[in-house]
Amino acid sequence: MTSVSIRDLSLKFGALEVLKSLSIDIEDGEFLVLLGPSGCGKSTLLNCIAGLLDISGGQIFIKGRNVTWEEPKDRGIGMVFQSYALYPQMTVKGNLSFGLKTARVPRDEIARKVARTAEVLQIEPLLDRKPSQLSGGQRQRVAIGRALVRDVDVFLFDEPLSNLDAKLRAELRVEIKRLHQKLRNTMIYVTHDQIEALTLADRIAVMRSGAIQQLDTPHEIYNRPVNLYVAGFMGSPGMNFISGEIDGGDSPAFRFAGQSIDLSTYPASAPIKSGPGIFGIRPEHIVSGDAASVEPYQATVEIDVVEPMGADTLVWAMLDGSEFRFRVDGQTGMRVGDHVRIGFDPARASVFDTATELRL
Amino acid sequence: MTSVSIRDLSLKFGALEVLKSLSIDIEDGEFLVLLGPSGCGKSTLLNCIAGLLDISGGQIFIKGRNVTWEEPKDRGIGMVFQSYALYPQMTVKGNLSFGLKTARVPRDEIARKVARTAEVLQIEPLLDRKPSQLSGGQRQRVAIGRALVRDVDVFLFDEPLSNLDAKLRAELRVEIKRLHQKLRNTMIYVTHDQIEALTLADRIAVMRSGAIQQLDTPHEIYNRPVNLYVAGFMGSPGMNFISGEIDGGDSPAFRFAGQSIDLSTYPASAPIKSGPGIFGIRPEHIVSGDAASVEPYQATVEIDVVEPMGADTLVWAMLDGSEFRFRVDGQTGMRVGDHVRIGFDPARASVFDTATELRL
Amino acid sequence: TDLEVTHWWTSGGEAAAVAEFAKAFEATGNKWIDGAIAGGGSTARPVMVSRITGGSPMGATQFNTGRQAEELVEAGLMRDFTDLAEKEHWKDVIRPASLLEGCTVDGKVYCVPVNIHSWQWLWLSNKAFEDAGVPVPTNWDEFVAAGPALEKAGKIPLAIGGQSWQTTGTFNVLIPAIAGKDVFLKVYQDHDAEVAAGPEIAKVFKAADDARRMSAKSNVQDWNQATNLVITGQAGGQIMGDWAQGEFQVAGQVAGEDYTCLPGLGVNELISTGGDSFYFPKLDDPDKTAAQEVLASTMLSPATQVSFNLKKGSVPVRGDVDVSAANDCMKKGLEILAKGDIIPDTNQLNTEDTNNQLNDLFVEFFKTPALTPEEAQKRYAAIIASAD
Amino acid sequence: MSSSSGTATRRPSQMFRNLNAKIASIPMILTALCVFLGGTVWTIVYSFTNSKLLPRLKFVGLDQYERLWSAPRWLTSIENLFVYGILSLIFSLVIGFLLAAMLDQKIRFEGVFRTIFLYPFALSFVVTGLTWQWILNPDFGVQHLVRSAGWESFTFNPLYDQQIVIYGILIAALWQGTGLIMCLMLAGLRGIDEDIWKAARVDGIPMWKTYLFIVIPMMRPVFITTLVIIASGIVRLYDLVVAQTSGGPGGASEVPAKYVYDYMFLAQNLGQGFAASTMMLLSVAIIVVPWAYLEFGGRKRG
Amino acid sequence: MADVQTLNTVAVGIDPVADRLSGPQGARPKRVLSRRNIFLYGTLIFVAAYYLVPLYVMIVTSLKGMPEIRLGNIFSPPVEITFEPWVKAWATACTGLNCDGLSRGFWNSVRITVPSVIFSIAVASVNGYALANWRFKGANTFFTILIVGAFIPYQVMIYPIVILLREIGLYGTLWGLVIVHSIFGMPILTLLFRNYFTSVPEELFKAARVDGAGFWAIYFKIMLPMALPIFVVAIILQITGIWNDFLFGVIYTKPDTYPMTVQLNNIVNSVQGVKEYNVNMAATILTGLVPLLVYFVSGKLFVRGIAAGAVKG
C-alpha cells in the first residue's frame, strides 16, 4: 500500500508556478529524499503535503485517504523544520507535549509518550531545559522528538541538518538512519546535500524547478543518471563532462579533440545514434599511475591543481582542452605540473545527447 | 622574511581571555589557515591582525613593521568577511572603487585597477549590478575583489565560504586556490571546515580556546596530529579511537578488550612508555575484505550501519565494544549484519597518552 | 438630586460667582455637580455639543446669550421652559426684553439668561497715568493723545490679549463709539456691506489703527492677564467687557480711586446687552427634570441674581432687584441701561461663523502692521456681505 | 496507485477558511471600514453641506471649498504647515540620526543620555507647549536671562514675532519628538551588520562617509517607519500650537488642524471644518495611499 | 593537553622582527581627552542640557513662591524652597467649584488608562498576529486603510465617533472611551505588532499548526510569550498617549470621571489674576509623572523592543 500519493499537484505563488503537475507515490515505510538545488520547490512540496500551503491543483492522499483539504493536524504527519522551530519559551518537555495537550490527550498518556520518545532519542536529561540551553544536535533531536511523540504515519523533514557543522551533521545523519531502521515510518526528507541524500534514502527524487527529474534508488541515480542535470548534480566532486561527437556505427565511440573513447562496452539503454554528445565520468572512477594501465581507456595529462582533502586528494588536470578532475589517495605525491597517466572504464561512464541532455 | 609576525598577543573581553599570549610567524606568500571550532577565537585573531580590535597585550608586525597601534587602513591588509559585508546600495563597481576614491586615487588609476581586478575574478559582466542581484558565489568574488583592488600585502579571509552550499563551496575553494597561486600574496584564512583547510593551506594552525594547538603542513597535521584534540578534529569521518593499555616493553603493543595491536612499526617520537593510552586510526586507513589479508593487524567485525556516500561508502561496525568506522568503495555490496574481515597497518595509526593527550 | 452643570467660568471672579449659584441651588436640597472646563468656549463648547448630541447630556449648560445653541433647540434636544417662564412672569421681570427674545424660538422659551454683559468699557489705570504725568483721560481721543506719554514712561498704552475674540471685541466697541449706534446696527443687524465699506467704518478702522499701534507691546494671551497689566499699572488701559471688573475687585481695587471706567469709551455712552444663558437639555430621569426646573428658577431668583452678578461684575437681568451694593462702574452701567441706551450684542446679531471670521481678520489686523486699514476694511466688508 | 483514486473532495468554501483569523480581525475591519473609511466618507459628504452646529444634509455644492480657498487664514495655515513640515522632517531626521549615531559610539552612560533625550516624549503636548511658551517668553525667559546678563539689545522672542513664530513652535516640537526618532534610529543602527563597519574601516573610509554613503542607505526601513511617525505628527499638529501661541500672534502660527477645529467647534460651521479636513485628507491620501499600498499591499511576507 | 609553548609557531633562527621590544606594544594607549571624546561627550552633554532645561525650569519654578517668580529669572534656583505649590496642585487647586486639585483626576486617569491600554493592546496584537501569520484576502487593504487612518487629525473624527458611540449606546461610558483609545491607537500598534510577528520565524508557526494548534492556541501559547519586547513598547506608547490625552477624556466622559489632564487644563488655563506658574508647573510635573516613571524604568526595554518591531518593515 502506498503511504503518500501525490497526483498532479501544482502550486502557484501569484504568477510563479513553483510546482508543476507533480506526481509521486511513496511506499509505506519508505525513506524518500527530495534532493535539488535551492529554490527548486522542495520545501514548497513538503509544505503542501503537510497542508501548510493551499495548493492550486491536484490531490494528496495519505494512507489512502484524500487529505487535500484537511488541516495539518488531521493528516497524520509530523514535521521537522530546518531551523527546528522549537517553541523557545517552553521546556523540552513542553515542546514535546504541546501537540498532545492541544489534542486533549489524557495527562498520564502524555507523560508516558513523552518518556518513551525521550528514551528513544536519549534526551531524558534535557527534559527540563529550554531550547536556548541546548546544543545544535540536541535541539535537532528535540525537534524530531516533537514529531515522533505524536505517533504519526508520515514524517516530513525539511533540511533538518543544514544548520549544523559538518561533524555533527555526520553524526546525526547516522542517528536518523538508525531511527528509521527502528521505527520504519514513512519519511520524506528534504535536503540539498547529496551526501545526506545518498546515505539516507531508499529512493531519491531529484527535483529541478518544480518538477521531478529522476526518482530512483541512490545507486541508480548515482550510476545511471537519466540526464545531464542529474548527472551533474549528484556526486561531489562533480562528474567530469567532455563535449564531442558520438559515432553510432557498429563499434560505437565518442570522439573529441582527436581522441576517441570506445563505447562498445557502454551499457546503452537504446541503440547509440550518431550526433553531438557529452561524455561524463566521475572523478572516483578514474584511476591513475600504475593502476591505469589495465583500464580500457588511457591518457596522459598535466596536473593543474592539487587539492588534498585528508583521506583523498583531488587532482585537476587538462585533457585536450577539457578540464578534468580525478581522485587519488590522500598520501599521493603528485605535484602541480607533473604529467601522469590516467585511465578509466567507459562502461562506468554516462553518455548524453547534447540536444535532449538525456542519457543514452 | 616574514610577512606577518605576532608576538605574545593576548586579548580580553572584560574578564574573558579570548586569546592567550599567542605567537605566530607567517612567511611571505604563505597561505595560512586558522582552523578550529566555533568560538575558539579565530575571528578575534583575524580582527586583531586587521586592527579592528584593540589588543590587550603583545605586538603585531606586518612586513617587519610594527603595526600594533596602526589604523586598519594603514596596515596593508585586505579583508573578506563571512557575510561579505558588501555595501548593498552600491554597484559592484562602486564597492570596488569606494575605498580608492576615499584615498583620492586618480580616476583613471581607479578605473584601471577595478578593470584588472574584475578581470582576475571574472566579474566584468557584473560591474553594474547591485549586490542583491548577485548569487552567493558572485558576491563572494566581489568581496574578494574589494580586498584585491587595494594592492595589499596580506589578505585576511573570515570564513568566506561558510554561507554557500556545498557545490559552490567546492568551486570557489578552487578559485581561491588558483588566485593564490597567481598572486602569491600572504593569505590568512579562517574556517572551521577542515576540507577547506586541508585543500587550501600551506600551513594550518589548529586553534582551541584561544591557543594554537598545532601549526604545521596539512600533511603533518593529518598524519601526525600532536594531540588527541587535533587528531579528533581533523578528518571526516573522524578518526576511530580505542581506549586501552600501552605496553611499553621491547615489543611495544596496544592492548584492549583482550586484543593486542603490535606497535613495533609505529613511528613513535619518543620511546614508548607503558600506561593507559588511546589508539587512533582513520577510517580510510582501514581496508576490508580480501585486501585486509595483507595488513599487519586484522579482525572480523559485524556491520552496524552502512552509509553510501556516492563515491565511497562508510561502514559502522563494533570491534569488541568499541564503535568503529571504515571506508569502502561506493560500489560495495556490504549489508547491515554482515561479518567482514578488516585490517590496517599500525604504522599509519596514532597513539596517545591518556593523561597528557599527547601523541607518542 | 444631582445635577451636572457645565460652564467655562474658571477665572477668579467667575468661579466666585458660580459658587453663588451652587450655594443657592444646594439650598433647595439638590446637588450641584460642577463641570467646569477651562479654556473658554472653544474648549468647552465641543464637549457640550458632543455630549448633548451623543445622548449623554448634562443637566444644564452655559452658552453665550445669542445664537450659539439655536440648532440644538431646533433639533429638539433642549427643554422648553415656557410654562415656568409664564408662571414666574419672566417676560415682565427680565430686561431688556431682547434677552428673553434671544431665548425664544417659535414662541417658546428655551433658556434662562442670567446676566448682562456689556463690552463697551475702557478700563484705565490711574496709577499708570500718574506715573506718566498726564491726567486720566475722559474719552477715547484723550486716551489716544496720552499714548506717547505713556510709552515714554515705559508703559503699554493699551493692553490687548492675544486671543482673537479680544481684538474683535475691541473693534466692535469702537464702531458705536466712533461711528454711532445706527452704523453699528446697519452693519451687524442688516449686514449692510455698503455701510461696512463706507467712510464711517473707515474712521473706525482709523481708530483701530491707533489702537493697534498703542497695543503693539502687549505680550499677553489671556484677557485677564491684560487686565492685570492695567491693575498693576503696567498698561494705561484696556477695552474689555464689564467682567474685567471682577478682576479689579478680586485685586481689591476701588473704582474711581485705583481705576477709572469709561462706558462707550467716553464718547457714545451706550452698552450692549450680551451675557450668558443657561440651557437645559432634555433628560429622561424625572427627578433630574424636576431639578432642572428648580435650578432655572433659582438662577433667576432676585437674591441669586444680586449675589451672582456682584461677584461676576455683570448686571442682573432683573430690573426689580436691589443693586445698592453695586460699585461705581456697575452703577454707571445700570444708569445707561435704565436710559435705554442699549445695543444688542454681536453674539445675538451674528452667527458664530461670522464672529469667527471677524476674529480671524482682527487678530491678523492687530498683529500685522503691514495690513493697512483700507485693505482690512475691504475684507471686513466682504465678511459682512456674506454673513447671514 | 491504490485505493486512493476517485473521490475527489471538493475545495471547501473560501469564506470559512481562516475563520478564526477573520473573526479576530473584526475589530480591525470595523475600525478601518466604519471609523476611518466611514468617517472619511461622512466628512467628505458633509463638506458639501452648509452644516452649522449640527451636521445636516443641506447641500450647497462647492461653496465651502470656495470660501476655504479664499480665506487668508487657511492659506496661512497651509503655508505654515508646509514650512513647519519640511523643517520638522529635516531636523527630526537629522537630529535624531546624529544623536543616535553618537550614542552608538560605545559611549559611557549611554542609558543616561538616552533617557534624557527620550523623556520629553513622555510628556503631553500641552505640557511641552506650556513650558516652552514660558522659556521663550521675552519677559522672563531666555531673552530676559541674556539681557540681565548684560547684553541689553539681545532679542529672542519667537512666540511674539510673526515672522519666526513657527520656529518657536518647531523648537518645542523637536524637543519633544526627537527622542523617539533617536530611539528608532538607534535601533536601526544596531541592526547594521558589524562586518560592514569593519569592512569600511579596512577600506580606510572615514566615519562620516561610512554613515553617509553606506549606513544611511541601508537603514531604509527605519527611515520609512520614522517618516510615518513624523509625518502623521506633522499633519495632526494642533495641541502644541494651541498651548504655545493659540495660533498667534495675529494668526501667524495657524495650522490646518486648528483651522478645522476652530471652524467646527468655535465658529460652529461644520461644513467649513469638514471642507478643510477633506482637503487635509486629500493631500495625505495623495502621498500616503500609493506608498502604503506599495509598502503593505503589494509585497508578500518579509 | 599539549604544552603550547613547545610548538614551533614562530620562525626559528634569527628573529625576523627587529624592533621587538622598542616599538609599540600591548593595548593602544587611549587618551581620555582625545579630540574625538571631547567632541563626542561635549556635544552630548550640551544637547542633554538643552533637553534638561525645560525639566529644570519646571522643577525649579514649582519650588518657588509666587513673589520669587515675579522677580523674573526663571532659571535661577529657588532661594526659599517651598512645597506649597505641589500641595496646592495636588490637593487644593480649584477647577470651578471643586477644590481638590489633581488628586481626583489621578484615580480617574488610572481607571481610564488601565483598561484602555490593556484593551487596545489586546486588540492590536491580535490584529498584528492575524495580519502577519493568517493573511486572508483583503486583509492588507484593511491594513492600508488603517495606516492612512494614522494621518487623520483626531479632531475630524470627533463627530463621527460621537454618532457611532451613540448608536451602539456606549457614549459617555468608560467603555466608550476605551474603544476610542483603541481605535486611535490601532494603526501604529498594529503596525508594530505586524512587523514583529512577521519577524518571528514562520516555521515556528507552521510547527504549531502541525501540532494541531489553532488560531487562538498559537496566539496565546506560542506568539504571546515571545512578544514581550514589543509588548513593552506598545504599553509604553499607550500609557503615554492615553495618560496624556485631553480631548477624548473630556469629550467622551463626564465630570466625575474626568482624567487628570482635564484638571491640569483647568488649573493651567483658568487664570486667576496672575498665573500661578509654580502651581502650574507642579501640576504639570505631577501629571507627567506616571509616563515619565514608565520611561525611566523601562527605557532600555523600549529601545530593544523598537529594534525588534518597529524597524523591520
Ligand SMILES: Nc1ncnc2c1ncn2[C@@H]1O[C@H](COP(=O)(O)OP(=O)(O)OP(=O)(O)O)[C@@H](O)[C@H]1O
Ligand atoms: N511565499 C512565497 N511567495 C512567493 N514565492 C515563494 C514563496 N515561497 C517560496 N517561493 C518561491 O518558490 C520557489 C521554491 O521555494 P522553496 O522554498 O520551495 O525552495 P527550496 O527548494 O526549499 O529551496 P531551499 O533549498 O533554498 O530551501 C522559490 O523560487 C521561491 O522564491
Ligand SMILES: Nc1ncnc2c1ncn2[C@@H]1O[C@H](COP(=O)(O)OP(=O)(O)OP(=O)(O)O)[C@@H](O)[C@H]1O
Ligand atoms: N565583543 C565581544 N565581547 C565579548 N565576548 C566576545 C566578543 N566577541 C567575541 N567574543 C567571544 O570570544 C570568543 C571567540 O570569538 P570568535 O568570534 O573569535 O570565535 P570564532 O572562532 O570566530 O567562532 P566562529 O567559528 O563561530 O566564528 C567567543 O567565546 C565569543 O563569545
Ligand SMILES: [Mg+2]
Ligand atoms: Mg527550503
Ligand SMILES: [Mg+2]
Ligand atoms: Mg568567527
